[in-house]
Each structure stands twice: as structure tokens, then as C-alpha cells.
Amino acid sequence: MSSFTTVDLTLLDPPDIVEALDYEVIFERKLATLVELDPEFNALVESDPAYKILQLSAYDEMMLRQRINESCRALMLAYAQDADLDQIAANFGVQRLVAASGDPSAIPPVPETYESNEDLRRRVQLSFEGFTTAGSQGSYVFAALNASGMVRDANADSLVPGEVLVYVLSREGNGTASEQLIEAVRAAVNAEKVRPMTDKVTVLSAAVNEYEIEAVITTYPGPDSEVVRAAAQAAAQDYVDAMHRMAYDVTLSGLYAALHQAGVQRVDLIQPAATIVNGEGQASYCTSIAVTVAENYDV
Known part of the structure; x- marks a missing residue:
């Protein structure tokens, strides 16, 4: 496996702000509060209208707190999905890429296919690597992944000082990159803000x-x-x-x-x-x- 890795978000402990919900706990708390406020309600049975109102109130509170939990998760890189993740990515200057172009003239029309949430999440994690112009492994990987939505994965290696090899794995077929995809990655990794003047960068398809x-x-x-x-x-x-x-x-x-x-x-x-x-x-x-x-x- 490549020596360059990002933080595995799946291994992080669940955030404390997302609370565990238990309907029975909420209901019992409300029932205890009612009895405390009016001791006459100390012998409620399930058929009692007050009991039903408490059940409805407890359920509504649980749903509201669940919505708060979901809102909290939507603001976290590890849990955000779809449009929520797009918003987080935008804060890092990263945009979801098109993995496969559609065909609006087809019957029925074929929509564009975008990269998965996991792939976008990974590029957001790598975005900090794009800040450096020192030619780090991560910066080349980030630039290669940003070059095209057809790039499934990329890696960078240097066997000789000053010479960098960037390998590209395509989403098409068995992963062998086409010359067109290699050229797109070559342009991205040789951009002025990516490649140091002292580096010679060669882009190759992954050997599959x-x-x-x-x-x-x-x-x-x-x-x-x-x-x-x-x-x-x-x-x-x-x-x-x-x-x-x-x-x-x-x-x-x-x-x-x-x-x-x-x-x-x-x-x-x-x-x-x-x-x-x-x-x-x-x-x-x-x-x-x-x-x-x-x-x-x-x-």
C-alpha cells in the first residue's frame, strides 16, 4: 500500500455533540415532570388522554433532537453526504467532479455521473496538500486527482532526486489510463503552482x-x-x-x-x-x- 495516507475518518470516535436518543427515557422524564407538577397524575394508565399526550410529546421531542443530530453530522466532513458535503468541499476550494459525461440527446436522456461522496471526501482531506509548492507526494496526488473526474486514484514516487513519477488509475475498464487522461494529469501536475522548477515530472498509467x-x-x-x-x-x-x-x-x-x-x-x-x-x-x-x-x- 502507498506510504501516503490521510486520516481514516471511520476510525474516529463518534462526536459528543451527536447524542444517543432513547424514546423511553424521554417519555419517563416527561411523565416524572408531570407527576411532580400535579401529584393527581400518579396513577396514569396508557388509555388515559394525558398519557397519550405525553407519548406524542416525547415522540416529537425525539424527532426534533434527531433532526439536530442530523444537522450536526451534515457539518462534519466524516458524516456529510451529497449536497451537504458539496458545501463543505467548497470551503476548501474543492468541487465535485464529473466521473462520466451524460448524453442529453439519448432516449431517455442519460445524466452526468459524479464522483462518489467517499472520493470527494478524500480530495477534501488532501486539499491542504495543494497549498505547498515544495513538490510533496501529497501535492502531486491531489493535483492528479483534481485533473479529471476519470481519475480513480493516483500515486507519486521519486526514485531519483529531482525526478517524480506520477501514476494514474482510470475509472474506465481495468484502470489503465488512456493517453488523453494521462495528458490531462500531465498538465495538472506540471502547473506552475504545483511543480517546483527543479522537478521533472513524468506521468504514467498504473500497471494493472x-x-x-x-x-x-x-x-x-x-x-x-x-x-x-x-x-x-x-x-x-x-x-x-x-x-x-x-x-x-x-x-x-x-x-x-x-x-x-x-x-x-x-x-x-x-x-x-x-x-x-x-x-x-x-x-x-x-x-x-x-x-x-x-x-x-x-x-
């Missing part, structure tokens, strides 16, 4: 290592084996999608963890036979996933 996944799972008796198989295959797809990044290794342990879903007793991984290790200029791409179900073993 293609692989296949073939696995046989054994399920416990009881659950529908096809449902279990589909869950295992979907989890494997999520894993390989997450690992389709520059210098990310595809590990056997990660594949076993993904395939071992609820209802799976055993996983026999046939391909790949070993962990796929990727260097700074490399990435992996899974061409196919085949998960089949074996006969149950005695349990």
Missing part, C-alpha cells in the same frame, strides 16, 4: 494486475444456500472494488473475510493462490468472481 476469484463455499444446513452464496459474492465484489486503488494489496485474508458471510461454514479459495502485492505504480483489477456452493459437510 488482473486476477480472477474462484471460490467454493460450504454452507450450514438450514439457510437457503443461494442466498448465502449471493451474499458472499456481493461481499467479495465490495472488497475487490475497495482494493481497486493504487498500491493496494489484494490479500488472501481479506478475501476469506469477505467470503465468510453468515451461513458459511467453510471457504475453499481456489484463485488467487497467493496475496497480490502491488508496488507504488501498480494496481489490481478483478476480471471475474465465481462463487459456487459445495455439498454440506456433516456438522
Whole structure:
């Protein structure tokens, strides 16, 4: 995996300002307050109109406090989504990129596809790297990611002082960057405010290592084996999608963890036979996933 990383926002503790809500706690507090104000209400039953009013009041308060929680999350980079995240990104001079152009003349019209929230969130985190003109690894990665919405990932390395290699992983196909995309990144990383005068920057496509996944799972008796198989295959797809990044290794342990879903007793991984290790200029791409179900073993 690349030596350049940002803070993993998913590992941060939940913010204290977002409170845990419990309807029963809110209701009991309101009921206790009512009894304190008027002791005659000390024998309320659920059919009593006052009881119903308290239930409605407690529910309304919980919904209001939940809305406050959501408003707080919308102001945090780790939790903001969609338009809320766009607003935060704008504060850092970052704008959501178009990942795939649409076709308004098609029937029905095809809208533009924009980069995901996670990709935008990552660029916002990297935006501070864009402030430096010292040619740091992060500054080149940030410039490359900003060059085009077709850039899925980028990495920078320097094997010789003064010479920088920038690797580009495309969103198209297996990730091999087209010459057009390489040229767009080349222009971005060689901009006057990005590249120091002493650096020679070369932009290359990532070297993509293609692989296949073939696995046989054994399920416990009881659950529908096809449902279990589909869950295992979907989890494997999520894993390989997450690992389709520059210098990310595809590990056997990660594949076993993904395939071992609820209802799976055993996983026999046939391909790949070993962990796929990727260097700074490399990435992996899974061409196919085949998960089949074996006969149950005695349990």
C-alpha cells in the first residue's frame, strides 16, 4: 500500500455533540415532570388522554433532537453526504467532479455521473496538500486527482532526486489510463503552482494486475444456500472494488473475510493462490468472481 495516507475518518470516535436518543427515557422524564407538577397524575394508565399526550410529546421531542443530530453530522466532513458535503468541499476550494459525461440527446436522456461522496471526501482531506509548492507526494496526488473526474486514484514516487513519477488509475475498464487522461494529469501536475522548477515530472498509467476469484463455499444446513452464496459474492465484489486503488494489496485474508458471510461454514479459495502485492505504480483489477456452493459437510 502507498506510504501516503490521510486520516481514516471511520476510525474516529463518534462526536459528543451527536447524542444517543432513547424514546423511553424521554417519555419517563416527561411523565416524572408531570407527576411532580400535579401529584393527581400518579396513577396514569396508557388509555388515559394525558398519557397519550405525553407519548406524542416525547415522540416529537425525539424527532426534533434527531433532526439536530442530523444537522450536526451534515457539518462534519466524516458524516456529510451529497449536497451537504458539496458545501463543505467548497470551503476548501474543492468541487465535485464529473466521473462520466451524460448524453442529453439519448432516449431517455442519460445524466452526468459524479464522483462518489467517499472520493470527494478524500480530495477534501488532501486539499491542504495543494497549498505547498515544495513538490510533496501529497501535492502531486491531489493535483492528479483534481485533473479529471476519470481519475480513480493516483500515486507519486521519486526514485531519483529531482525526478517524480506520477501514476494514474482510470475509472474506465481495468484502470489503465488512456493517453488523453494521462495528458490531462500531465498538465495538472506540471502547473506552475504545483511543480517546483527543479522537478521533472513524468506521468504514467498504473500497471494493472488482473486476477480472477474462484471460490467454493460450504454452507450450514438450514439457510437457503443461494442466498448465502449471493451474499458472499456481493461481499467479495465490495472488497475487490475497495482494493481497486493504487498500491493496494489484494490479500488472501481479506478475501476469506469477505467470503465468510453468515451461513458459511467453510471457504475453499481456489484463485488467487497467493496475496497480490502491488508496488507504488501498480494496481489490481478483478476480471471475474465465481462463487459456487459445495455439498454440506456433516456438522
